[in-house]
Amino acid sequence: xxxxxxxxxxxxxxxxxxxxxxxxxxxxxxxxxxxxxxxxxxxxxxxxxxxxxxxxxxxxxxxxxxxxxxxxxxxxxxxxxxxxxxxxxxxxxxxxxxxxxxxxxxxxxxxxxxxxxxxxxxxxxxxxxxxxxxxxxxxxxxxxxxxxxxxxxxxxxxxxxxxxxxxxxxxxxxxxxxxxxxxxxxxxxxxxxxxxxxxxxxxxxxxxxxxxxxxxxxxxxxxxxxxxxxxxxxxxxxxxxxxxxxxxxxxxxxxxxxxxxxxxxxxxxxxxxxxxxxxxxxxxxxxxxxxxxxxxxxxxxxxxxxxxxxxxxxxxxxxxxxxxxxxxxxxxxxxxxxxxxxxxxxxxxx
Amino acid sequence: xxxxxxxxxxxxxxxxxxxxxxxxxxxxxxxxxxxxxxxxxxxxxxxxxxxxxxxxxxxxxxxxxxxxxxxxxxxxxxxxxxxxxxxxxxxxxxxxxxxxxxxxxxxxxxxxxxxxxxxxxxxxxxxxxxxxxxxxxxxxxxxxxxxxxxxxxxxxxxxxxxxxxxxxxxxxxxxxxxxxxxxxxxxxxxxxxxxxxxxxxxxxxxxxxxxxxxxxxxxxxxxxxxxxxxxxxxxxxxxxxxxxxxxxxxxxxxxxxxxxxxxxxxxxxxxxxxxxxxxxxxxxxxxxxxxxxxxxxxxxxxxxxxxxxxxxxxxxxxxxxxxxxxxxxxxxxxxxxxxxxxxxxxxxxxxxxxxxxxxxx
Numbered sequence: 001x002x003x004x005x006x007x008x009x010x011x012x013x014x015x016x017x018x019x020x021x022x023x024x025x026x027x028x029x030x031x032x033x034x035x036x037x038x039x040x041x042x043x044x045x046x047x048x049x050x051x052x053x054x055x056x057x058x059x060x061x062x063x064x065x066x067x068x069x070x071x072x073x074x075x076x077x078x079x080x081x082x083x084x085x086x087x088x089x090x091x092x093x094x095x096x097x098x099x100x101x102x103x104x105x106x107x108x109x110x111x112x113x114x115x116x117x118x119x120x121x122x123x124x125x126x127x128x129x130x131x132x133x134x135x136x137x138x139x140x141x142x143x144x145x146x147x148x149x150x151x152x153x154x155x156x157x158x159x160x161x162x163x164x165x166x167x168x169x170x171x172x173x174x175x176x177x178x179x180x181x182x183x184x185x186x187x188x189x190x191x192x193x194x195x196x197x198x199x200x201x202x203x204x205x206x207x208x209x210x211x212x213x214x215x216x217x218x219x220x221x222x223x224x225x226x227x228x229x230x231x232x233x234x235x236x237x238x239x240x241x242x243x244x245x246x247x248x249x250x251x252x253x254x255x256x257x258x259x260x261x262x263x264x265x266x267x268x269x270x271x272x273x274x275x276x277x278x279x280x281x282x283x284x285x286x287x288x289x290x291x292x293x294x295x296x297x298x299x300x301x302x303x304x305x306x307x308x309x310x311x312x313x314x315x316x317x318x319x320x321x322x323x324x325x326x327x328x329x330x331x332x333x334x335x336x337x338x339x340x341x342x343x344x345x346x347x348x349x350x
Numbered sequence: 351x352x353x354x355x356x357x358x359x360x361x362x363x364x365x366x367x368x369x370x371x372x373x374x375x376x377x378x379x380x381x382x383x384x385x386x387x388x389x390x391x392x393x394x395x396x397x398x399x400x401x402x403x404x405x406x407x408x409x410x411x412x413x414x415x416x417x418x419x420x421x422x423x424x425x426x427x428x429x430x431x432x433x434x435x436x437x438x439x440x441x442x443x444x445x446x447x448x449x450x451x452x453x454x455x456x457x458x459x460x461x462x463x464x465x466x467x468x469x470x471x472x473x474x475x476x477x478x479x480x481x482x483x484x485x486x487x488x489x490x491x492x493x494x495x496x497x498x499x500x501x502x503x504x505x506x507x508x509x510x511x512x513x514x515x516x517x518x519x520x521x522x523x524x525x526x527x528x529x530x531x532x533x534x535x536x537x538x539x540x541x542x543x544x545x546x547x548x549x550x551x552x553x554x555x556x557x558x559x560x561x562x563x564x565x566x567x568x569x570x571x572x573x574x575x576x577x578x579x580x581x582x583x584x585x586x587x588x589x590x591x592x593x594x595x596x597x598x599x600x601x602x603x604x605x606x607x608x609x610x611x612x613x614x615x616x617x618x619x620x621x622x623x624x625x626x627x628x629x630x631x632x633x634x635x636x637x638x639x640x641x642x643x644x645x646x647x648x649x650x651x652x653x654x655x656x657x658x659x660x661x662x663x664x665x666x667x668x669x670x671x672x673x674x675x676x677x678x679x680x681x682x683x684x685x686x687x688x689x690x691x692x693x694x695x696x697x698x699x700x701x702x703x704x705x706x707x708x709x710x711x
Contacts (some may be wrong), residue, residue, distance in 0.1 A: 089602030101594040
């Protein structure tokens with residue numbers, strides 16, 4: 001069952017230096033209980049996409065040029081403010097990257113958590129407090145009802161992020177947008193948070209949009225992956241397929257640059273040469289062309305569309321609706337096979 | 351990777367948790383202000399300052415009720431007399447009911463004092479000034495005026511500054527830029543001279559367009575201080591507007607009013623309260639200064655600035671009347687010190703991150 005659909009979203013920012021095309025032709029489908037990951041490096045537009053869904057882009061300077069965000073049969077982008085407010089937090093919740101700055105420094109977290117209940121369910125302070133304590137217990141904080149009186153600075157980073165996740169899930173939303181929820185945390189805590197998200201997802205059937213730059217983490221949690229580059233989706237695939245057989249040179253480059261302890265001796269890390277294009281001066285062709293090893297003359301001249309890939313391309317057998325924005329996608333898919341390159345975790349996790 | 355089973359808390363059935371919650375009776379929830387109040391009470395310097403200020407405030411409020419001599423009854427025949435020990439000659443003189451035109455409430459209080467203490471009054475505990483007026487009485491009545499002026503002017507600056515600065519910060523963009531350029535422009539004026547000019551215009555006339563001279567005086571002093579208040583508030587609002595926790599609140603569906611009241615105002619208020627306690631002392635100094643120049647409170651009314659004028663006038667190369675200098679200075683100085691200490695402690699108390707906060711209850 002499709003819960004959230006984004007069609008052809010286009011967002012730009014009017015900066016003092018000119019127009020910055022943050023995202024273009026962005027589409028997304030999210031089904032109940034599914035986790036879709038948005039992957040890309042900084043500035044690829046993945047966070048903007050997540051925030052645009054809830055209309056949280058600051059306007060100005062942000063401008064949503066085209067697109068639809070369909071949720072519950074209505075387009076959130078044109079919904080009146082009052083209606084949008086009823087969706088926020090209640091139906092679609094968001095968890096931000098930095099758990100310290102996402103919490104009000106002068107308020108105990110219990111008060112901040114209960115806000116969403118007061119807004120949406122009109123609960124009294126007392127009832128809200130009870131629900132919050134239970135939610136904190138559910139995300140694995142000890143002494144939940146005492147933590148309610150703690151200030152953010154009195155909790156560790158992992159505890160803060162757990163509290164924020166508990167806060168986001170208080171109203172049992174249908175969709176959770178996790179905007180790099182683990183980036184500010186250390187590695188062991190990252191894994192705990194991922195497990196927490198997956199467990200809560202199984203319990204509540206929440207759909208998760210997981211925004212991250214870390215392909216290793218994404219492998220642990222995502223069912224489907226959308227790779228973004230320079231504001232556009234360049235590849236969409238079910239997670240296992242993407243890791244086994246990337247069909248866009250950028251995905252390939254990302255995978256090659258993920259460190260793998262098991263093969264550290266044989267394989268050197270392969271960084272992608274060059275830097276992302278300046279978003280203020282968009283290229284007419286493929287944005288990845290200047291850094292691409294598969295580049296053809298055609299790539300520089302016209303932009304490859306995000307096209308579906310035939311099920312069977314010569315010897316390559318494909319499953320699910322795969323799409324890639326590369327003219328040379330079949331060549332990329334044929335030449336590269338990464339048998340052992342699937343990052344640890346997902347295979348044994350599922 | 352830690353399997354879920356390793357944390358049994360996750361699988362805690364809800365019933366024991368409910369019981370646990372009920373047992374803790376945990377509905378209290380403590381706000382920023384109750385927390386701050388607890389921390390403030392734990393601060394010894396702040397406690398002293400608060401006690402002292404309450405005492406001064408109470409004495410000032412009840413001045414008409416106290417068995418003091420009239421602050422303006424003169425005995426021109428005498429030299430300034432030095433303080434006398436309290437057991438010397440209390441009630442040696444008869445109380446003369448002599449004041450400037452008092453408000454109705456004060457008149458009643460004075461009447462009450464007369465029925466309570468009748469003719470009895472304290473002796474010259476702090477001595478008397480060149481015109482034979484009792485210094486203690488003048489200090490008490492003068493403090494009454496000075497504190498009232500300080501509070502009123504601080505309130506003016508508070509309202510003007512918070513509204514103006516808050517508006518500029520919230521509106522942002524062009525409105526903000528224009529409003530702040532106006533503030534910059536006003537800052538560039540030598541404001542003391544502007545106040546002197548305005549008061550000079552009002553002159554000695556009792557009222558201008560129905561507004562009393564003293565109200566003009568208060569507003570002028572208040573206007574002197576709202577500029578910095580506006581800047582402080584605007585800066586705070588601007589940084590709050592961009593704060594991520596405000597974005598989180600929006601993402602949770604909080605409306606603009608809710609964000610303003612639960613997320614912005616507490617933050618702004620903490621700064622404002624502190625700034626206010628630090629403004630009041632400087633307002634008091636301005637009042638003393640302007641009264642000293644003859645532009646503020648006018649005799650026969652008393653204020654601490656006017657008492658200082660009397661002391662200067664009485665001083666001569668031949669003889670120093672030390673009590674005329676020392677006691678008014680002590681009065682002004684101690685109140686200013688207490689206000690500054692309180693302001694400082696308030697700033698610490700309103701910051702939950704400050705050290706010294708008790709462990710979790």
